[in-house]
Amino acid sequence: MNWHGSSDAPPLARIAALAPSLQPGERRVTEAIMADREATVERTAQELADAVGVGRTTVIRAAQSLGYEGYPQLRVALAQELALESTGTDDADAADGTLLGSVRAGVGRFAARLGNTTAALTEDDVQQFMRLLDESQRVLVLANGLSGALGIDLVLRLNSAGRPAEILMDAMSQQISARQLGPESLCVVISGSGANRATLEGISAAKKGGAKVVAITSFARSAAADAADVALVVPPINESFQDELIHTSRAAIMLLIELLVEQFVAYRGERGREAQAVALSMLGGGILE
Structure with missing residues (x-):
C-alpha cells in the first residue's frame, strides 16, 4: 500500500495513515524516523539502515511507500515539517505542571497537526x-x-x-x-x-x-x-x-x-x-x- 493522498501531506500524516500496512522492515524504518525526526534529516539512507538493522533498499522502499521518489525527498519533507512545527505552539510553555496547562498543551499538539486531517x-x-x-x-x-x-x-x-x-x-x-x-x-x-x-x-x-x-x-x-x-x-x-x-x-x-x-x-x-x-x-x- 503506497500513499495516494495529497502530495502536500507531511511525513507525519503519511506515516500515521500507512504504518499498520507497511512491511515489517519498512515499519521499523518509519518507527525510527518518528522516534527522532531531527536525526533522520541528518542521516543517509545507509546510516538509517544500519541504525535500524535493515538493508538500505528497505529504507528506500519505505520512503517510496510514503509517496516520495526516494529517501532524499523524504529527508527534505521531514526538514520542512520540523521547520513548520518550530513556528507553532510551544508545548513546554503550555505544560506548566497544572491541569489547565496540560489541557492547553494537548490543544496545541492537536492544532499543530490539524492540517493533516485532510491530507489523505x-x-x-x-x-x-x-x-x-x-x-x-x-x-x-x-x-x-x-x-x-x-x-x-x-x-x-x-x-x-x-x-x-x-x-x-x-x-x-x-x-x-x-x-x-x-x-x-x-x-x-x-x-x-x-x-x-x-x-x-x-x-x-x-x-x-x-x-x-x-x-x-x-x-x-x-x-x-x-x-x-x-x-x-x-x-x-x-x-x-x-x-x-x-x-x-x-x-x-x-x-x-x-x-x-x-x-x-x-x-x-x-x-x-x-x-x-x-x-x-x-x-x-x-x-x-
Whole structure:
C-alpha cells in the first residue's frame, strides 16, 4: 500500500495513515524516523539502515511507500515539517505542571497537526461519497465503541440536511439491517481503528446485500478501508496505531464529519438549502425565551 493522498501531506500524516500496512522492515524504518525526526534529516539512507538493522533498499522502499521518489525527498519533507512545527505552539510553555496547562498543551499538539486531517483525502473520493449519499435510497450508519457517538452525530446532521439516515447501536441489529440493504443503498462506516469486529461484520453483511460501503477511518490499510468501496482516511492525531488504540482520539474524524455534511448541503443546491431552512425553523421553535 503506497500513499495516494495529497502530495502536500507531511511525513507525519503519511506515516500515521500507512504504518499498520507497511512491511515489517519498512515499519521499523518509519518507527525510527518518528522516534527522532531531527536525526533522520541528518542521516543517509545507509546510516538509517544500519541504525535500524535493515538493508538500505528497505529504507528506500519505505520512503517510496510514503509517496516520495526516494529517501532524499523524504529527508527534505521531514526538514520542512520540523521547520513548520518550530513556528507553532510551544508545548513546554503550555505544560506548566497544572491541569489547565496540560489541557492547553494537548490543544496545541492537536492544532499543530490539524492540517493533516485532510491530507489523505482525494477529490474523487469526496465526490463519490457525495454522489452515493445523494442518490441512495437508504443510508445506514455503522459505528461502534468510541466511534458510536460520531455515528449518532452524523445521522442527526444528515437528517437535518434532508438526507434521512439511520443508526442502530446493537451489533446483531446492525447486521440484520445491513444485510437487508439493497444495491441502491449506502452503508457509511465510522471506525477510527478500522478493526472493530462488530463493524467489520456489519460491512460484510451490507456488501452481501449489494449495498455500497463508505468507510471513514484513520488508517489507509485497515480492514474497514480495504472492504469499503470508498475510504475517507483521516490520519490520526496520535503518532501510531498503538497510540490510536490507547488514546482513541476521534476529534479529527468529528471535524471531518461536520465539514462533509456542510459540503453535502451545498452539493444538493436548493434541496439542501430548503432542508436546512426547515431544520433551523424547527430548532428555533424549540428554544424558550
